[in-house]
Amino acid sequence: MPSTEQLENRLAEDNITHQTFGISKRAYGGVIAYQLEKHGFKGALKVIKAQVQTLQTTH
Numbered sequence: 001m002p003s004t005e006q007l008e009n010r011l012a013e014d015n016i017t018h019q020t021f022g023i024s025k026r027a028y029g030g031v032i033a034y035q036l037e038k039h040g041f042k043g044a045l046k047v048i049k050a051q052v053q054t055l056q057t058t059h
Contacts, residue, residue: 002041004032010045016052 008029011017018028035044 002036004029004036007032007036007041007044011048014049016048020052021055 008017011032018025021028021031023031031048032044035047038044039047
């Protein structure tokens with residue numbers, strides 16, 4: 001199973017980091033771990049990207 005670090009690195013390729021969400025690195029790591037456990041790598045990637053889209057649309 002892919003690690004949270006691998007998912008963080010993949011998201012960083014799309015310029016998605018803890019700063020995108022305005023939260024600490026530690027909190028972001030928790031979000032990554034939760035989504036990875038719940039949805040797997042591809043699902044977590046999709047969910048987090050959708051969350052970023054929502055943030056960009058509302059701000």
